[in-house]
Amino acid sequence: MSEIPPGHPRAESLRIRHKIIHGMEHDIVAKAGLIAHGRGEAFDYLLGERTQEPAKKAIRAAAAALLLARYPVISVNGNLAALSPKETVELAEEVGAKIEINLFYRRPERLEAIKRVLEEAGAKEILGVGETANGEIPEISSVRRVVDRRGILIADTVLVPIEDGDRTQALRKMGKTVIAIDLNPLSRTAQLASITIVDNIVRCMPLLVKETRKLKKKPEKELVKILKEYDNREVLSETLKIIRDRLTQIAEAGGIIPEISEVYLEVCQDEISK
Numbered sequence: 001m002s003e004i005p006p007g008h009p010r011a012e013s014l015r016i017r018h019k020i021i022h023g024m025e026h027d028i029v030a031k032a033g034l035i036a037h038g039r040g041e042a043f044d045y046l047l048g049e050r051t052q053e054p055a056k057k058a059i060r061a062a063a064a065a066l067l068l069a070r071y072p073v074i075s076v077n078g079n080l081a082a083l084s085p086k087e088t089v090e091l092a093e094e095v096g097a098k099i100e101i102n103l104f105y106r107r108p109e110r111l112e113a114i115k116r117v118l119e120e121a122g123a124k125e126i127l128g129v130g131e132t133a134n135g136e137i138p139e140i141s142s143v144r145r146v147v148d149r150r151g152i153l154i155a156d157t158v159l160v161p162i163e164d165g166d167r168t169q170a171l172r173k174m175g176k177t178v179i180a181i182d183l184n185p186l187s188r189t190a191q192l193a194s195i196t197i198v199d200n201i202v203r204c205m206p207l208l209v210k211e212t213r214k215l216k217k218k219p220e221k222e223l224v225k226i227l228k229e230y231d232n233r234e235v236l237s238e239t240l241k242i243i244r245d246r247l248t249q250i251a252e253a254g255g256i257i258p259e260i261s262e263v264y265l266e267v268c269q270d271e272i273s274k
């Protein structure tokens, strides 16, 4: 992390990037996890790198769904383990969820490295490794179909942060509630989940923990009401409109984003006065 100059305008983004790189160098993150992260960063730019209102609605619904679930499971992959291990454990504790490692690029070294990270963050029980990790979700073509018989296989609600491909579809066909966290509102996962939080996990995991703590104090019927009133298509649609309106606004303001406009005036004086 020492390579990040303190005054760098993108210091926070670089710090997160370095966590992913560090994770890859220590068998936590898959090589493809670097590409996935870059894709996420691109969408985050379009969203203004902040938690937008539709994401806040989805976070509230997700918290309600996790609290109401009979058997919730948090599915952990390399990127989540590298970026938000502490919040993953906190969330599991708050909602009484199981933590299960489920990988696209499944290798024993990675399972071990991720298990270690979660244990260091305070996890007592970690599924998806060992003897009981021999259940199968038949419709999934990748090794992600290998799940724990005490976890995802019997869960009624599954949280899938930073997901790929066909798993959400398969889990929903099995009748499970799927909560996705994905910066790309157009991904198959985002489109097919029951609740889609279009936000960066580094921002929304702490918010999700906070929201569950808040909603835990509410009567059950209030949580049921939150879920009943929640409309995922509306949330996806509002998110896309935010991206559209933001781009229109920037385009109409001469193509410079508000965060840069002051610096632009400073460094591009010559061009402006021409």
Ligand code: PTJ
Pocket: 029, 030, 032, 033, 034, 035, 036, 037, 038, 039, 040, 041, 043, 077, 078, 079, 102, 103, 104, 105, 106, 162, 163, 164, 165, 181, 182, 183, 184, 187, 199, 200, 201, 202
């Ligand atoms: O650890 P493994 O073996 O399970 O592999 C994990 C990866 C991420 C490599 C695998 O699931 C994969 O290839 O995923 P995709 O298909 O690249 O999809 C990842 C999705 O997560 C993309 O839609 C990204 O926009 C999104 N994403 C990336 N970083 C973040 C994110 N969403 C929220 N927060 C992020 N920080």
